[in-house]
Amino acid sequence: MKGMFPAAGSSLKARLTKDFKRHKWLYLMALPVIAYYAVFQYSPLFGAVIAFQHYTPMKGVWGSDWAGLEHFRTFIGSYYFWRLVRNTILLSLYALLFEFTAPILLALLLHEVRSRTMRTVAQTIAYMPYFVSLIVVCGIVKELTRSGGPLNLVVLNLFGGEGQDLLQQPEMFRGIYVMSEIWQRAGWEAIIYLAALTTIHPHQYEAARIDGASRWRQIRSITLPGLLPTITIMLILRLGYMMDVGYEKILLLYNPVIYETADVISTFVYRKGLLDNDWSFSSAIGLFNSAINLVLLVTANYISRRINGNSLW
Amino acid sequence: MPSIRPVATLSVLLVATLAAAGCAGPDVSSDINHPASPANTDNKTTKTETSYPIVTESTLTYWLQTPTTLKPSINEVPFFQEWQQRVGVPVSFVEVSPTQAKESFSVMLASGQLPDIIEYNWQSGLPGGPEKALQDGYILRLNELIDEHAPNLKRYLAAHPEIDKLVKTDNGDYYVFPFLKEGGMTTQWEGPALRKDWLAELNLSVPTTIDEWHTVLTAFKEEKNASAPLTILNAPNALQGFLNGAFIGAYGINRGFYIDEQQVQFGPLQPGYRQFLETMSQWYKEGLIDSSFTQTDRKAQDANIVGGNSGATIASGAGFDKWTHALAEHDSTAGFVFAPYPVLTPGETPKFGQEAWMYGAEASAAISASTKHPELAVQLLDYAYSEEGYLFFNYGTEGLSYTLENGEPALTELIRNNPDNLSYLEALGLYTHTVNPGPYVASKALIGSLAATGEDHNYDRWKTDNLKHVLPPVSISAEEASEYARIMADINTLVDETSLKIILGTETIQAYDELAEMLDVLQIGRALEIQQAAYDRFLER
Numbered sequence: 019m020k021g022m023f024p025a026a027g028s029s030l031k032a033r034l035t036k037d038f039k040r041h042k043w044l045y046l047m048a049l050p051v052i053a054y055y056a057v058f059q060y061s062p063l064f065g066a067v068i069a070f071q072h073y074t075p076m077k078g079v080w081g082s083d084w085a086g087l088e089h090f091r092t093f094i095g096s097y098y099f100w101r102l103v104r105n106t107i108l109l110s111l112y113a114l115l116f117e118f119t120a121p122i123l124l125a126l127l128l129h130e131v132r133s134r135t136m137r138t139v140a141q142t143i144a145y146m147p148y149f150v151s152l153i154v155v156c157g158i159v160k161e162l163t164r165s166g167g168p169l170n171l172v173v174l175n176l177f178g179g180e181g182q183d184l185l186q187q188p189e190m191f192r193g194i195y196v197m198s199e200i201w202q203r204a205g206w207e208a209i210i211y212l213a214a215l216t217t218i219h220p221h222q223y224e225a226a227r228i229d230g231a232s233r234w235r236q237i238r239s240i241t242l243p244g245l246l247p248t249i250t251i252m253l254i255l256r257l258g259y260m261m262d263v264g265y266e267k268i269l270l271l272y273n274p275v276i277y278e279t280a281d282v283i284s285t286f287v288y289r290k291g292l293l294d295n296d297w298s299f300s301s302a303i304g305l306f307n308s309a310i311n312l313v314l315l316v317t318a319n320y321i322s323r324r325i326n327g328n329s330l331w
Numbered sequence: 332m333p334s335i336r337p338v339a340t341l342s343v344l345l346v347a348t349l350a351a352a353g354c355a356g357p358d359v360s361s362d363i364n365h366p367a368s369p370a371n372t373d374n375k376t377t378k379t380e381t382s383y384p385i386v387t388e389s390t391l392t393y394w395l396q397t398p399t400t401l402k403p404s405i406n407e408v409p410f411f412q413e414w415q416q417r418v419g420v421p422v423s424f425v426e427v428s429p430t431q432a433k434e435s436f437s438v439m440l441a442s443g444q445l446p447d448i449i450e451y452n453w454q455s456g457l458p459g460g461p462e463k464a465l466q467d468g469y470i471l472r473l474n475e476l477i478d479e480h481a482p483n484l485k486r487y488l489a490a491h492p493e494i495d496k497l498v499k500t501d502n503g504d505y506y507v508f509p510f511l512k513e514g515g516m517t518t519q520w521e522g523p524a525l526r527k528d529w530l531a532e533l534n535l536s537v538p539t540t541i542d543e544w545h546t547v548l549t550a551f552k553e554e555k556n557a558s559a560p561l562t563i564l565n566a567p568n569a570l571q572g573f574l575n576g577a578f579i580g581a582y583g584i585n586r587g588f589y590i591d592e593q594q595v596q597f598g599p600l601q602p603g604y605r606q607f608l609e610t611m612s613q614w615y616k617e618g619l620i621d622s623s624f625t626q627t628d629r630k631a632q633d634a635n636i637v638g639g640n641s642g643a644t645i646a647s648g649a650g651f652d653k654w655t656h657a658l659a660e661h662d663s664t665a666g667f668v669f670a671p672y673p674v675l676t677p678g679e680t681p682k683f684g685q686e687a688w689m690y691g692a693e694a695s696a697a698i699s700a701s702t703k704h705p706e707l708a709v710q711l712l713d714y715a716y717s718e719e720g721y722l723f724f725n726y727g728t729e730g731l732s733y734t735l736e737n738g739e740p741a742l743t744e745l746i747r748n749n750p751d752n753l754s755y756l757e758a759l760g761l762y763t764h765t766v767n768p769g770p771y772v773a774s775k776a777l778i779g780s781l782a783a784t785g786e787d788h789n790y791d792r793w794k795t796d797n798l799k800h801v802l803p804p805v806s807i808s809a810e811e812a813s814e815y816a817r818i819m820a821d822i823n824t825l826v827d828e829t830s831l832k833i834i835l836g837t838e839t840i841q842a843y844d845e846l847a848e849m850l851d852v853l854q855i856g857r858a859l860e861i862q863q864a865a866y867d868r869f870l871e872r
Contacts, residue, residue, distance in 0.1 A: 072813075075443035076468035076700070097821050097853055165622050183623045186835060273625050274569045274827040275835060292434045294820055295457050296813065297441055 069301035089302035098286065106282040106307075110260045112196050118256060120204040122249060125211035126237060141212070144205030156270035159198050160185065185271060188278040195271070195280075199264065210252070211245060218244040250328040258315040261307050283307045380482055381710045384419025389704050391711060392446035394425045394439065396432050396694070398767045399760040401753070409762050413728055420711045440469060445699035447708050450769060453507055454692030454804050459812025461506040466809040470697040471705060473505040480709040483716035484508060487772070497690040500806050501868040507695035508712040510768045513775035514689060516648070516782060521685035522793030523577055524651050526642040527668040529555055537670045541581050541610065544643075544673050548619040551642040559621035561614070562641035566628035569827045576683025576797060577645045581673045582607045585683045586826075588862050589800045593870075595863045597855055599826050605843045608833045615834050625831055633657075643670075648782045648790060649756070655783070668787040672795050684795030692804050694768035715771035724771035727762040740777075755781070805865040818858045825849060 028036075038045060064079075069089060071082040093099060124144060131137040147155070162169040163184035174181045184190045222240050231239065265284035272280035283303060291300030323329035395405075402408050405424045415422050425446055427435040436451055453470070454460045464470050477485055488495040498509045512518050525547065530537065533554055538544040551560040563572030573579045574586055582603030588595055598604055614620050621627055621635060635641040637657045646654075651667045658665035672681035698708045714720045726733035726740045733740045742755075749758040760766045765777060784790065807815050829846045832838040 074467045075441050078443065092817070097849075098824070160626070164626065181622075182835070183626060186623070186625055186837075188837070273831075274824065275625055275831040275837070277824065277828050290820070292437045294816055295437050295440060296816065299817070 066301060066305050068298050069305045071298055073298040073301075075297075085298060089299045090306060092299065093303050093306065098281070101278070102281060102283050102286050105279060106261055106263060106284075108279075109192060109195065109263045109282060112192050113199060113263065114256065114260065116196050117199045117203065118253065120200045121207035122211055122245070124204050125208040125215060125245075126241060128208065128212060129215050129241065130233065130237075141205065141208070144208065146205065147202045148206035150202070152266055153270065155198060155202055156267060159194065159271060163190075163194060185273065186275050188276045188280070191272070191276045191279045195264075195267065198267070211248060214245055214248040215241065246326070247328050250322055250326060251330070254315070254318050254322055254328075254330055257318040258311060260314050261311045381480065381713065383417055383714060385707070385710055387420055387707060389707060390421045390423050391448060391702075391704060391708055392425060393422045393448045393450070393696075394427070394446040395450040395769075396429045397426045398764075398769075399757075401757060401761060408760075410727065410764060414714075414723070417723065418711050418714050420707060422711070445469065445701050447702040447704060448696050448698055448712070450694050450696045452693045453695060453697055454806070458816030459809055460806050461500050461504070462502070462806050463809040463812045464697070465500070465504060465506060468700050470506060471700050471702070473507075473698065473709070474503075476698075476705055476709045477505055480706050481508075481713035481716075483713045483720065487511075487716050494689055496872050497688060497804060499872065501808075501865075501872060503872075507692075507697045508709075508715070508770035509690050509695045510693055510770060511772045512687065512689045512691075513773065515775035516778045516790060517773045517775050518687045518689060519685065519790060519793060520649070520778075520782075521575060521645065521647045522669060522672060522790075523643065523645045524667040524669045526551075527666045527787055528662075528664045529642045530668065537668055539671050539674065540677055541578070541673050541675055544578075545614070545619070548614070548643065549617070552618055555639075555642060557642050558618075558640045559624075559635050560619050560641060561643045562621040562627060562632055562635040563624055563645060564627055564629065564632050565625055569625055569831055572624075572627075572645055575645070575685040576681070576795070576801075577672055577685075578611070579604075579607045580681055580683030580795070581675050583682055585801070588802050588859075589683070590802060590866065591800065593866075595802070595859055595866050597850075597859055599830075600847060600850060600855065605840065608830060608843055609840050611834045612836060612840065616836055620834075625835070648784075648788060651788065652783050666787060669789055669792045671792050681795040682797070682800055684793060684797045686795060686797040686801075688798075688804060690804065694770070696770040712770050715769075721772055721774070724764040724769070725774040725777045726765075727759075732758075732762040802862070802866065803869055805862070805869040807861060807865050811861050815858060815861045818854050821853050822850060822855060822858065825853065 067079060068082070070085055070087070071079070072085050073079070073082045128137055128141055128144075131140065161167055164170060165181055165183045170181060170184055173179070173184065184194060218240060223236055226236050226240060262284060263282050265282060265288065268280055268282060268285050269288060272285065284307065287300045287304050287307070290296045290303065319329050319331065398405060398411075399408060405411050405426050411422075411424070432451070433456075436456060439445065439449075440457070449470070453464055457464060459466075461470075465472055473481075488498065494509075494511060498507070498511075499505055525537065529551060530547070533547075533550045535547050535550060538547045548560040551557040565571050568574060570586060576585050579586060579598070582601075584596070584598040584601045584603040584607070586598050588597055590596070611620065615622075615624075621641065623631065627635070632644065632646075633654070636644060636654050648669075651669075655666055672684040674681050696712050698705055698712075702708055715724050722729070722733075722740060726742065727746075729735065729740075731743070732746050733742050735741075742759075744750075746755050746758045746762065749755070753761070756766050759781075764771055765773070765781075782788065782790075825846065829838070829842055833840055833842055
């Protein structure tokens, strides 16, 4: 390994040159990835500048008039601001509580299944919905919840009511959204936890059994602690796009009757930007949303590093 | 994103496009609606006649909504092949699905890369309309180009000053090659209708007032077990079925802006709107309106009617023709009878209904400001307004889709009785431009001959005073465009949401009073001011 880390005394430039020469093929291999990030992830960031302009495509980013913070002020002062923020946060929180924990529970359950065949079959069935197109999923949801649809009848029989279309009732939307998310994603997201579970050494379970630990005790004392680092990282990653609730699904499911609970910042951005051609205003709202995301991500990372030492950076 | 739903048949497409036309803009004075004839040839003022086919090396790009789903691409549609041949200009079409046209249009504008010709509703399709589009540099002002290179359109507009007034902005700028209509069924095609056989069986006459409608719908529910006696289309807009004034018009108002004695009014601010909501809420509670009505798209509406769950709806005549055929397969007595737009007291003339302006701005072709071939684009588009072009766009190719009998065009067997089992509307979609709006003059005679008319299908029963009350295609000034758009976006969301909640019974009618207050806070006053100014400018044109 000598020569891998050049002497600390040499200058940065010299070290870089040397490193580059030595690993030029590795650098070459990294090039497409760097290019990808530069072109598709970083250069579009520049476009965010239109949030501070009265953007007109024909005048371009350089020629459009400046608006300063006007669009941000308009948004924060607008009639729907609090409702949008509230809906976005609540929907994200529910998704976090239920949809984030569902794959963990599913992984634990699958892990406990003794029969290998049974486990494979169950797992395959569970992650199948992930490959169904979102449009189809939303079509299914609409059919299930419409007046006279199977899910609608279940609700009608359990709780009574008039059997009205569930997607016409504001209080139902969050539940429908979260449930469809779980159905769609839990199986797929469980894969990563299942992979993490395989790294727990069987000896630990053996030792526990010899000590007389019950199945429940084994889960609590071996499986869960073994999963914890993965859960933490997944949680932090998840918080990073917390405010980006699955707006495509919401767009396909919502209607004005349930805007009260279903309209979120990203659907508002869609309506403003793509339907009303108010690009600058909608960029400003999008940027505002991203800023909250960034704050959440940094905070979560900080807390996690303080508490259990796991963090993204 | 709205779901991608291929349009099932062309007849549906006709309904859809005509309905879209309806929202675009109705009329002010009824004399505008005199039947118009195709371009007069005796009024030759322009010297630069174009001789077709033009010989050119250049290709033009042309953005439009997919006209037919019968062929995988527009390039395989005979009409569009023949058009290029006749004009002699090769065209590369950019097709977008009608359900995604709005997003596609917005993305195209934002990209700054515009095709040479863009066929769209430049009036209501973007905030600020044509004035803003001209000012922001998307499209060309066409006045000089039309003077020099579009003798046919120029002649047509000179012969029809009332249309000329509509197709210009307040500043007198021409901005598109317009989709024009000749009146008759080209401007009036939609209204309420009921199952005739049900009415006869129950011994009821065609309802004219809101109270009579209530009686009829209740009877449909109780005697005919209709689960949704009245079904109303509610896509793409939540209150789509009411937008043209059916039922709501009985209360002397409409959902949007309208004119009363030269004053612009906003329907939801009027006491009539409260009455309308109260009545609909009551009907909904009694099960007279489709219980999933906020989710009723064309497919659901078809299912309700063909399945016998509904005995009344609001649709285009072509829609009723289609359903009559579908119902006839199981029940030969099934049929529809057109009903007048409902009113409150018997004998009243309905104030609002579907009747469009002869120019409603939909599917009109603008030329992008970045084009390298403005003259060529103008020449390509001008062909449609010639006598030959009029016949070609409406009737197709002589000898193929029509023949001249005593100087009058008559459709051939290829259209009337298609060998490939296409319906006549589908066949028209392939060989003519008739079923779709576009930059040409739609023939009143042809459209009139396509619909089944008669005692029951009497289009005159749908006559209203609509054109005296509905806003003409006014233009909001470019300066006020984004302010107006923002105010109205918030207001429309609030009105739709509150209205639906009241009708569905989620909230009581008291919510209306809050709505009226909130509208003030959201600056409806300012929006009214902007509309009034636009209307005043229109009157001065």
